[in-house]
Amino acid sequence: MKTYINPKPEQWNELAKRKTVATDDLNETVRTIFNDIKKNGSKAVEKYTHYFDGVTIANIEVKPSEIENAAAVIPSDLKEAIQIATENITKFHIAQKEIPTKIETTSGVYCWRESRAIDTIGIYIPGGTAPLFSSVLMLAIPAKIAGCKNIILCSPPDKNGNINPAILYAAQLTGVTKIYKVGGIQAIAAMTLGTDEIPIVSKLFGPGNQYVTAAKQYAQQLGLANDLPAGPSELLVIADSSCDPEFVASDLLSQAEHGDDSQVILVSNSEEIITKVKLAIENQKTILPRQKTVEKALENSRALVFEDIQTAIAFSNFYAPEHLILAVEDAENKIDLIQNAGSVFIGNYSCESAGDYASGTNHTLPTNGYAKNYSGVSLDSFVKKITFQKLTSKGIQNLGPTIELMAAAEQLDAHKNAVSIRLKKLQNG
Amino acid sequence: MKTYINPKPEQWNELAKRKTVATDDLNETVRTIFNDIKKNGSKAVEKYTHYFDGVTIANIEVKPSEIENAAAVIPSDLKEAIQIATENITKFHIAQKEIPTKIETTSGVYCWRESRAIDTIGIYIPGGTAPLFSSVLMLAIPAKIAGCKNIILCSPPDKNGNINPAILYAAQLTGVTKIYKVGGIQAIAAMTLGTDEIPIVSKLFGPGNQYVTAAKQYAQQLGLANDLPAGPSELLVIADSSCDPEFVASDLLSQAEHGDDSQVILVSNSEEIITKVKLAIENQKTILPRQKTVEKALENSRALVFEDIQTAIAFSNFYAPEHLILAVEDAENKIDLIQNAGSVFIGNYSCESAGDYASGTNHTLPTNGYAKNYSGVSLDSFVKKITFQKLTSKGIQNLGPTIELMAAAEQLDAHKNAVSIRLKKLQNG
Structure with a gap:
């Protein structure tokens, strides 16, 4: 940890540099696995799980009995801690709910926004020695508050074909809909393209190594949204x-x-x-x-x-x-x-x-x-905000001439006509 | 416009298809122009303006006199219409301001969010026969309300080296900071990489053709944010x-x-x-x-x-x-x-x-x-929401054991120690 005394602004760029990880070499691997899963579905997922995680799994969906067993092995003090964290995360994120306010911008013209949950989201939780169950809380709790119907979680299996019990426990507690024992690029590909087991999601969340990051970037090119650049x-x-x-x-x-x-x-x-x-x-x-x-x-x-x-x-x-x-x-x-x-x-x-x-x-x-x-991720990350507007007959009469003038100036005559035709009918009727 | 009677759900996918535009062929062009502008700055921008827009411009920054002249040629009824639209857009977007609410999640633990404007944003407005001044209003008004310090606008010059007066008028009215006569891939590249004339922006907004779209995608790979996938x-x-x-x-x-x-x-x-x-x-x-x-x-x-x-x-x-x-x-x-x-x-x-x-x-x-x-774009598109938290000594005493348990379960001992060291000092002092 080197010390710099009074570095000049010209040096700041250098001092603010992060260690960058090149993902270019991974793109070919990512494309290959995506194409294989697109073509061969679950079979390809199974193949890569065998190859990368060294285990063959008959049923990748976690069963209710596995979740029950997981809950049984979590010490009660840890359960209590997870419960307190869950309550705090819930309090903070529930306060982010937006109450729609109708604005009458012109007399008879009402505009507002309403939030709608993203229907199906995917959460990726890495495996390894340290089970990141806290990330399950951080992602599944706001997803549930937002009202996401399907909250899919993928995490790689260990050598015995299991997911860490703390992850399963947190997932069950927070209302994750389905948990799959799939990791790495193959998990992201499966949630992007869908298989006969794993549904297509609209947005991907969660941390991951450079393979997962590269896969999430590729998923974005295919139309999915991501939580954040990693x-x-x-x-x-x-x-x-x-x-x-x-x-x-x-x-x-x-x-x-x-x-x-x-x-x-x-x-x-x-x-x-x-x-x-x-x-x-x-x-x-x-x-x-x-x-x-x-x-x-x-x-x-x-x-x-x-x-x-x-x-x-x-x-x-x-x-x-x-x-x-x-x-x-x-x-x-x-x-x-x-x-x-x-x-x-x-x-x-x-x-x-x-x-x-x-x-x-x-x-x-x-x-x-x-x-x-x-x-950062917030309740907003799990919803879209749709704008609504309602013009009454008075509203279009008040605002119509403004729209006509602007549309004409942009040389968009059909835009103008959509107003004119309404104003004419109101005038005649 | 073909009519389909009672299409079955299996057909919906086909019926929901959009005409897709391939941008793969453009990526090579985009990369070439970005690399050239990275190396040669303003000179390269000038070259591409000459090549794509058929005009050589000595000074690409729009001068105050040009803006005054633009205002003089806009008919007063159109000015009035733009004024009414501006007021309505302002009313709707100003209502999206979030008032920070402090939540005491645990006794002595205070959490809240505050919005901060994105410092420098770039707006791209296409040229052509129809001057899309309405897009200037839709992007510059919320940027100004959010408090963006630098609102940069790029739009391609016409054959005489001018930008349409309605665009200049709308930009001036809404508080755009700098306007540049640059279009296409070279505009996006200049705002991404910076030149001696055009500053680097953090986020890109605005419509554009397939070239601009491909350039915005490339800019995102280089670290910029975009308003929306186009x-x-x-x-x-x-x-x-x-x-x-x-x-x-x-x-x-x-x-x-x-x-x-x-x-x-x-x-x-x-x-x-x-x-x-x-x-x-x-x-x-x-x-x-x-x-x-x-x-x-x-x-x-x-x-x-x-x-x-x-x-x-x-x-x-x-x-x-x-x-x-x-x-x-x-x-x-x-x-x-x-x-x-x-x-x-x-x-x-x-x-x-x-x-x-x-x-x-x-x-x-x-x-x-x-x-x-x-x-869609809203006030949120121009800000980041930063979370803040303050734990009092009572707060860390209340929540500390929870954090210690969770950190230990994730095998992150240094995370646990950051709490333990504080609890110990509080106990001893």
Whole structure:
């Protein structure tokens, strides 16, 4: 973790760089698997599951008995924790429901918006040693609140053909409709094209490795929507002398343990704070089971000293971090200056893990600078907002001449005529 | 416009097909132009303007004097119409502002969302004979309300090196920051990569031909966001015996005049209505200046008869039209059944042209079935919603154990430690 003192704006571009992952080489593999599944359906899915996950599964749909068994092995304290997180995530997302308001823009002209759930969505949850059941909560809870009819979940099976019980438990608790033991490119392809087992979805959600990312990009080209463009997870911490260096170190480490390609940026107005945090990192990391990953991630990471917190915030806006911790004095009064970030954690007790699991905000957030032009996942991600309008006979009489003039000026005579014909009939009748 | 009587669900897929435009051949051209502009900046932009628009322009930025001159040539009645439309569009979009609500999910844990404008956006407005100044209103007005600092507009110059005065007038009225005389792929490339004249934007808006569409797709791969996946414009009308066949015909024709690839679908529970509407189309189209375009578009178009209006609506949801007119009895009470549509026009006096120009709703809408998973442009399109959270010391004490349990179950020890270290210090202090 190299330290930079007062880097000039010309250097900011370089300092805001993320480690990029090339997906070009994967595109050929993605296309091959999609074409195979388009042609051969379930048989092809089975083939790739055997090839990539090393297991052959007779029935890829998870049975109710498997879900019951999963629930039985989850310790009751973890169940309780999942329940509390579920309640918080529900509270936060249910408050995002929009109440339609009719606006009478011109007398007799009524306009409004209403939300409709996306009918069928697909959630991808990676496998591996760490079962990301928290992502199940973050995606299935708002999907259910939105009213999505079909909530499909795919996750790769382990060597014994099972999905981790915590994932099954979270899925069942949050109302996932169907769970399939399929992972990787073949899962995304199956949800994009449909098979005799897996239905076609309209939008794909969830994290994944570079194969899943490349597959989701290809699915988008075929007409599906995606939650967000994917990228490695990242955290920027702005810390001044009011911070607790040990807390800051623990937050940076919690981000760094996500993966070798994670990035953490520490920004301060004090070199001393940076020295202290670095020391705390050295002390804390020794006991972490994922120490190797942490060290890899710290190689992509930077510490920056700026003259003042305002410049530090300006750099943060330039970087546009997925997660931003404000460990500075009077932090809450500085949030108006925050322009680009996925989720912001205010003050010394707001650790990133709170938002990752249980505070209620969503942890599916824009990475890789996308916080400049994308929002994180919210209830909005699971609905479309349809505009409605109703013109009364008075309404068209009031607004008609305006429309006629504009349509004529755009040389769209049929557009004008659609109004004229109505005005004429009203005049005559 | 072929008529289908009671088509079976198995046929719906075929009947919902749009004319697809292949963009694969264009990708090579797009890449070449992007690479050239990346390397040679403004000089390359100038070269392509000369090549595609047949004109060499010394200064591509529109000068204040040009805007003043434009305002002088716009007839005062058209100015007034633009003013009324501007007011209505403003009223509808300003009502979409979200007031942040703090939710206390657990005692001492506060979560909320705040909107921040996307700093710099780019609007593309096509050239040609019909100046689409209405699209300037639909994109620049919400951008201004959102608070976008830089609203960049590119539009191709005509043979004399000018942009249509109505476009310049609308841009000036709505607060566009900079206007450039650049069109096509080179405009999108310049806004994506930046030149010494044109700034880099974060999100691209606006209609365009297949070249612009392919360029916007490529820009997205390079990290920009787009308003919507593009496709030809389309209208579906559901009409029963309460409709006025002449009105319906005028609406179908107004959609059909957009382009050869436009599509109109007429759906009814009565063959008689379809016969009447078709007759009215024949009568009305003869006087239209764009008759050839209309006839081409009608070739891609269909009339469908279903047993009842409920099945008609089911088909409409399956088709997911950009524009939907409900010319049926008791139309407003049927809108709960509408699941997939961009914008809905209710009753006999709500013609599509109203929404195209002046009712207040946005006319930038999802086409090509994308109404299943995308919303049209709204104030939301110009902002990101950032989540904020603040945990007090009590908050982390209340929620901490929940986070620790979940992090441990996901085998993310550093995530757990970020909580534990805080709880320990609070316990000791």
